[in-house]
Amino acid sequence: xxxxxxxxxxxxxxxxxxxxxxxxxGFEARCILPPPLSRRSEDLGARxxxxxxxxxxxxxxxxxxxxxxxxxxxxxxxxxGCRLNYFGELQEQxxxxxxxxxxxxxxxxxxxxxxxxxxxxxxxxNPRCSMVKAGKALYDAxxxxxxxxxxxxxxxxxxGFDPTGTYPKIYRKFLSDMYAAHSLSDIQEGFRSANHAFxxxxxxxxxxxxxxxxxxxxxxxxxxFSNLELEQKLADMGVEVHRLMNVSNDMLRSGEKxxxxxxxxxxxxxxxxxxxxxxxxxxxxxxxGFDGLIQVKSxxxxxxxxIMPVLANLSxxxxxxxxxxxxxxxxxDVGLMTRLEAFYDMVDMRKKVER
Amino acid sequence: xxxxxxxGIPRAMLYYRYGLLWERFFxxxxxxTILSSPGNREILDTxxxxxxxxxCLAVKMFMGHVESLIGRCERIFIPRYSNYGTTALFCTxxxxxxxxARNIFRTSGQRFITCNIDxxxxxxxxxxxxxxxxxxxxxxxxxxxxxxxxxxxxxQQKKAEEQAQKEMIRNPGIKVLVAGHSYVLSDPYLGKPIxxxxxxxxxxxxxxxxxxxxxxxxxxxQFSPTxxxxxxxxxxxxxxxxxxxxxxxxxxxxxxxxPDSMTNELLIRRxxxxxxxxLNLDTQSGMAGVETRLESFLDIIRFQRGEMV
Numbered sequence: 001x002x003x004x005x006x007x008x009x010x011x012x013x014x015x016x017x018x019x020x021x022x023x024x025x026g027f028e029a030r031c032i033l034p035p036p037l038s039r040r041s042e043d044l045g046a047r048x049x050x051x052x053x054x055x056x057x058x059x060x061x062x063x064x065x066x067x068x069x070x071x072x073x074x075x076x077x078x079x080x081g082c083r084l085n086y087f088g089e090l091q092e093q094x095x096x097x098x099x100x101x102x103x104x105x106x107x108x109x110x111x112x113x114x115x116x117x118x119x120x121x122x123x124x125x126n127p128r129c130s131m132v133k134a135g136k137a138l139y140d141a142x143x144x145x146x147x148x149x150x151x152x153x154x155x156x157x158x159x160g161f162d163p164t165g166t167y168p169k170i171y172r173k174f175l176s177d178m179y180a181a182h183s184l185s186d187i188q189e190g191f192r193s194a195n196h197a198f199x200x201x202x203x204x205x206x207x208x209x210x211x212x213x214x215x216x217x218x219x220x221x222x223x224x225f226s227n228l229e230l231e232q233k234l235a236d237m238g239v240e241v242h243r244l245m246n247v248s249n250d251m252l253r254s255g256e257k258x259x260x261x262x263x264x265x266x267x268x269x270x271x272x273x274x275x276x277x278x279x280x281x282x283x284x285x286x287x288x289g290f291d292g293l294i295q296v297k298s299x300x301x302x303x304x305x306x307i308m309p310v311l312a313n314l315s316x317x318x319x320x321x322x323x324x325x326x327x328x329x330x331x332x333d334v335g336l337m338t339r340l341e342a343f344y345d346m347v348d349m350r351k352k353v354e355r
Numbered sequence: 356x357x358x359x360x361x362x363g364i365p366r367a368m369l370y371y372r373y374g375l376l377w378e379r380f381f382x383x384x385x386x387x388t389i390l391s392s393p394g395n396r397e398i399l400d401t402x403x404x405x406x407x408x409x410x411c412l413a414v415k416m417f418m419g420h421v422e423s424l425i426g427r428c429e430r431i432f433i434p435r436y437s438n439y440g441t442t443a444l445f446c447t448x449x450x451x452x453x454x455x456a457r458n459i460f461r462t463s464g465q466r467f468i469t470c471n472i473d474x475x476x477x478x479x480x481x482x483x484x485x486x487x488x489x490x491x492x493x494x495x496x497x498x499x500x501x502x503x504x505x506x507x508x509x510x511q512q513k514k515a516e517e518q519a520q521k522e523m524i525r526n527p528g529i530k531v532l533v534a535g536h537s538y539v540l541s542d543p544y545l546g547k548p549i550x551x552x553x554x555x556x557x558x559x560x561x562x563x564x565x566x567x568x569x570x571x572x573x574x575x576x577q578f579s580p581t582x583x584x585x586x587x588x589x590x591x592x593x594x595x596x597x598x599x600x601x602x603x604x605x606x607x608x609x610x611x612x613x614p615d616s617m618t619n620e621l622l623i624r625r626x627x628x629x630x631x632x633x634l635n636l637d638t639q640s641g642m643a644g645v646e647t648r649l650e651s652f653l654d655i656i657r658f659q660r661g662e663m664v
Contacts, residue, residue, distance in 0.1 A: 050616050050617065050619070050620040051616075052610070052611040052612070052615075052616035052635070053616045053617060053620075054613075057617075079581075081447075082447055082613070083613050083614070083616075083617060085581060085583060086581055086582060086583075086614075086617050086618075088581065089579060089580070089581045089582070089621070090617050090620060090621055093621060093624050093625065094624070097624060106581065108581045109580060109581055111441075112441065112442060113440070113441030113442065266454075266458065267454040267458075268453070268454055268457075268469075269435050269437075269450065269453065269454060269469075269471060269473075270437075270450060271447065271450055271451035271454055271455070272447025272448075272450045272451055273447060275447075275451070299409070300409065300611045300613065300616070302446070302447045302448060302613045303447050303451070305407050305409045305410050306407070306410070306414075306447065306448060306451035306455055307451070308407040308409075309406075309407060309455055309458040309459045310454065310455075310458045312458070313458045313461055326409065
């Protein structure tokens with residue numbers, strides 16, 4: 001009998017808890033969690049990648065190497081709407097050239113337009129796995145992702161106004177609950193207790209706080225390591241940080257075609273990958289009178305670069321300041337802090353004038 | 356009638372691939388057109404000032420062409436090429452050109468018109484041109500006929516190019532395969548100097564874009580199954596088909612081309628036995644750096660062939 005697979009996916013924000021759940025509960029394989037992203041992962045990735053590829057490619061490659069070092073024998077890579085679709089093939093080639101031995105399940109190979117093809121990929125992972133069980137695990141994991149996104153967005157909206165410092169503790173407890181979950185009731189229990197704990201904290205929130213909306217490319221805006229913990233930095237300045245860009249909003253509750261219709265005046269057709277969602281979200285924030293927008297993108301990201309003129313137009317139309325942040329494999333956050341402080345001061349002054 | 360041409364066509368990006376199709380389409384329908392002048396330094400500079408800084412060189416060039424057409428025609432034609440199906444995609448930049456230009460030149464008062472080719476969302480090429488013709492004020496039947504005639508002309512041109520290339524390869528001498536997107540290779544400011552230099556050094560220049568699409572795409576599908584960008588597939592496929600018959604390969608790409616950054620890396624990693632030179636073109640002026648690299652590349656080839664002992 002073949003040994004149980006030791007499956008790994010590269011680190012992506014905190015979503016690995018849901019991926020771990022699918023692999024362990026659905027496919028009865030072992031999930032190897034690569035170490036949290038670090039300077040080392042990025043260095044490993046950048047050293048072995050082509051120069052002009054976008055930063056998420058480098059980061060995920062580094063994470064794959066660390067996963068292999070941690071004992072994984074199977075790596076899974078996801079498909080996507082931009083260059084992401086091609087990540088897997090090139091990353092596999094690079095890892096093989098480096099001399100690693102492993103199985104690679106590249107989901108974009110199965111993303112051919114025929115829906116049944118994706119089932120073949122599941123069979124590769126564990127030929128004897130039950131489809132019912134896998135389906136159940138996918139459903140549970142979807143719930144976990146939704147809960148995770150809800151708690152995360154609640155956390156960054158409020159943690160800047162928590163004088164007691166219990167918010168981070170609750171959030172960390174919630175995350176460890178999610179990583180340890182074995183069933184749907186574990187997930188729901190963790191969600192409930194985090195929600196209750198958040199509700200018990202007495203916040204010192206002004207009547208009309210500064211609210212900043214974040215948009216950006218799929219990886220960089222959702223992964224705290226890649227954006228140098230931008231959300232936490234903003235929250236620590238006393239900002240209500242809103243980010244609609246997350247897996248639940250973009251994949252589980254998408255509605256992309258209808259979003260395109262409501263941003264008609266800015267963009268008639270989809271400009272590729274995350275662009276429609278981004279422009280729609282920017283308009284959503286602007287219409288609700290947010291004080292500022294930050295576009296978070298990795299260097300050389302194609303769709304995000306292309307929507308910059310649209311955001312400039314939107315900023316002019318709604319009179320909302322936009323800060324464009326481009327992240328390359330940089331590791332120091334001094335430059336980022338300077339720009340954020342300047343942006344914060346400007347937004348703050350505008351708000352005082354308005355009042 | 357206002358006396359200016361109805362449609363303006365920027366001579367950049369996919370013009371070098373589908374230009375004949377568009378021109379013939381308008382011609383058959385009797386729509387007057389104006390074509391922007393061939394790419395040069397000035398156009399690139401104006402485009403670079405308008406386009407996002409991090410955009411690719413080709414987009415900067417494109418926006419320069421658009422700017423040069425403003426006020427000289429009723430509408431500027433920027434087609435949106437998205438895909439020919441799930442496995443035949445275009446780079447997201449082509450999808451974004453139309454809306455990008457609309458937003459960049461929003462204060463100019465210029466009107467734009469597009470033709471949306473997006474087979475995944477119910478708008479394959481014949482249908483897209485039919486709708487486009489209707490938007491221009493012609494009947495669906497007329498538009499369809501015009502598209503059919505135009506696409507036949509494009510096919511013939513492609514066949515002739517391939518034939519010419521096949522004859523070239525029989526000639527003796529150093530043969531260099533120049534791989535890249537048509538809008539880079541054919542642009543008089545970007546890629547043409549490279550080809551000219553190679554020809555002046557008595558090398559025979561073969562181009563990846565002069566092969567028939569289907570043949571090269573089939574070759575690529577086996578080599579790199581998840582490569583879905585049509586244009587990159589052709590480049591990769593053509594390199595695979597011709598690599599054994601040439602003495603060297605030059606990969607030319609515009610900085611920072613998204614698809615090229617990955618397919619070129621894959622080619623370098625998987626192809627053995629042929630010298631490969633990678634050239635990244637940027638907004639800098641001057642050919643000296645490129646010429647030095649081409650010169651030493653040709654020297655390497657001559658050494659390999661035993662001509663420089």
